[in-house]
Amino acid sequence: MAMRGWLRRKKTSAKDRMSRRSESHYVREIHDQLPDNIAELQRIFTLTPDLVIRQFNSLQVEGQIALVYLRSLADKNSINNNVLRPLLNQREGADKSLFELLSVGKVFTVYNFQSVETEILQGSSVLFIEGRKEALVVETHGWPQRAIEDPQLEASLKGAHQGFVETDAQNIALIRRYIPNRELKIKEIWVGERGATKLSVMFLADVANPDVLQELEDRIKLIEVDTILNTGELEEYIEDNPYSPFPQLITSERPDTVASHLLQGKIAVIVDRSPSVLIGPASFPSFFQNVDDYSTRWLVATFIRMLRYLAFIVATFLPAIYIALISFNYEVIPLDLILSIGESREKVPFPPLLEALLMELTLEMLRESGIRLPAPIGQTVGIVGGIVIGQAVVQAGIVSNIMVIVVAFTAISSFIIPNYDMASAVRFIRFIMMLLAAMFGIVGIVVGLMALIGHLISLESLGVPYGSPLAPVRFSDWKDFIVRSPLWKMMDRPKGTRPIQEKRQGNNRLKGSEK
């Protein structure tokens, strides 16, 4: 809680420094003279060549009308067909009001220039009418959009192949398709002074815990920034402990994942313009789960879950254990094994820590270089790194064979962890563990493990324990932890997210005696 104090501290002054909203035209009411309004608009939007102001006379309305919109953001077809055409051409029904003439879903009235500016910048068109102290806002958004594609980061074997895109309305649609229920509520919050970002807080009102929701809203409302460009930025502003390497909220680009979390009583935040959705409260085990788990056979899924936790341990500790065993506690290794290790290390001139650091850093560099390269070159990096360097480095006697095996095994293990943020945290912790192992051997590793456990159990996500169901122990939640028990066994929602309605399903399976 105390960690967020710094956000609060700068609250008083930030607003004045960041925006120019104190200027007078913002609070000005709309005039009843059209030329005054146009002059006012031109004063607000200087150097805005894509602003269109079209003045015309309509048969239906008395007085001149001015249509104002941003050419780059508005949908021209919609303006032509639904706004201009009915106003210019239609002759019968002259007594109809403007509202009835415009064939657009959302039309509303505003009274001051602040709203006018916001709406125009969002892509709506605004109609000013001679003699009226109000303006009509017509929703005519139309900006470049991407088609819905398979998610990139979270590929799935059996799950849906629709991933989120950059428009929040589309993303909400994708989620609503999974939960068409009136209890699925959305709270809209605008964040950002310059580029206001629309955040849609989505939750199941009769399942999600209201305290957690309140906590999340309070934190979002504390944010005062220029704009939120990406979900990751939002996450950093609202997470509980900014000094932790672990992700404390889940980001997902899969609508089915979000729907599954919503049904567990979690809360999702959809950030407009960002293709990933933030989910909280998160717990440590939820980063090791995947939608595919629930559609594979539960025994197999359980095995894969165990594999992931094993991979977590291996990816965090294996190089450290290697260093500890080779440089400190070689008496633990049986004689035959230590002889063969000694043989392979015979020509290596470096201490184990240097050897391990060299190889691990090489690997991390290969990984980073591969990410942002186009696919064909990316493969070359893999070949150069994996085969050429790996082979040559051993033959040159810089690194031992066993070290290469350890590094490769570690790398593969870290790829098994399904969540990218969690895998990155592991990559980082690995180096700390290596240093501890080099200084204190096995004792260092165990103390490191102790600190890691201590850190994990003292973390919280939106005020809910991060270590649950392991610490505090909640055995009822263990059905979906290391073991992915059969779906019909998971009768209740996980208690870790503190849902207010716990029942998830009825008895879907006859007991032996009832068959």
Place this chain on the structure above:
Amino acid sequence: MRKYAYHELSLLQYILLIHGTQIGIGVLTLPRELAEHAGTDGWLSMFFGWGVSVLVSLVITNMMKLHPDKTITDLLTLLLGKWLGKVASILMSVYCAIAAIVVVVNSAFIINVWVLSQTPGYIIFMLFAIPIYIIIQGGLRIIARYSELVFYLTLWMPLLLAAALKDANWLHFLPIIKEGWQPILSASIYTVLPFLGFELAYFVYPFLKKKQHASLGIVVANTLTLLVYLHVTIICFAFFSPDEIKQYTWPTLNLWKVIEYSFLERIDIIFLAFYLFILSTTVLTYMYFAVFCTTQVFGNRDHRKHLIVLLLLIFVCLWFYTPSFMDLKKMTDIWSIAGVGFAFVLPVLLFGPIWLLQRKAGGKKA
């Protein structure tokens, strides 16, 4: 409004917190101490230690029941007035600090002897300070979760220890009570220190959520502790000959030395490293309550600053003076004596006055 509601503990956490505090260095040294004073009948002494501990724990629990929302520092202030109460709280804090320091220095010493013979003690302490700070800064809730988790994480240890039983010689135990009850009774003094930790009910009781189960909880905690000690002692007695066992300072560690696998030799090193988990639960609780008392005295809500000061103090002391084995023994003795005072004598002395206080307060209300 209740003062300690934020850090509420479940019954299981209450049990395992106290149990975790009780299990400390005792597991490593107890078999030798018992063997020295009562031979292979020593395991019987444990029941006396357990019985006395349970009795006193119940006295403490019943005493705390009279003022369910107050820790011992609040009670002492109520009883002795503001200033004397503060002095008493500081004494409590010193006692907890001594307990924590004895265990942490002992662990550093054992690590020094057994694994890292070249590393100076203060460096090892610096290493320990990292997890200690990380966990204690979260407060009692986090410590309780940690104790709970450690209990589950270390469940494999007694099972693996039982592997030594295949070379056991049960004849060591016979005849039972070979020298009469006198040595058994005299050795039971040595079982007092290993059971220390239940006195923390002074502090933990107000945090417990379901107070009606407090007595049950503390009996279960003591019994769990008894089982662990019995397990270790009986295995040690069965494995080592009655004379051999006296030669080892930490017989339990030597026991592990014998176990060997085709892929692992010297399991004792790994065991010792993991044993740090068990030791940590003792250190953490005592250290937390040491700083808890000082924060109460100084009316400061943030215990983290006090914790940093305490850790720095220990670090500097260890830097300038590395305690020898004899110093450690002396420190442990001081802790035993203080422990007898605080855990066994104090509740008996306090029970009467606190009961009277309750009567007086109750009378006023009516």
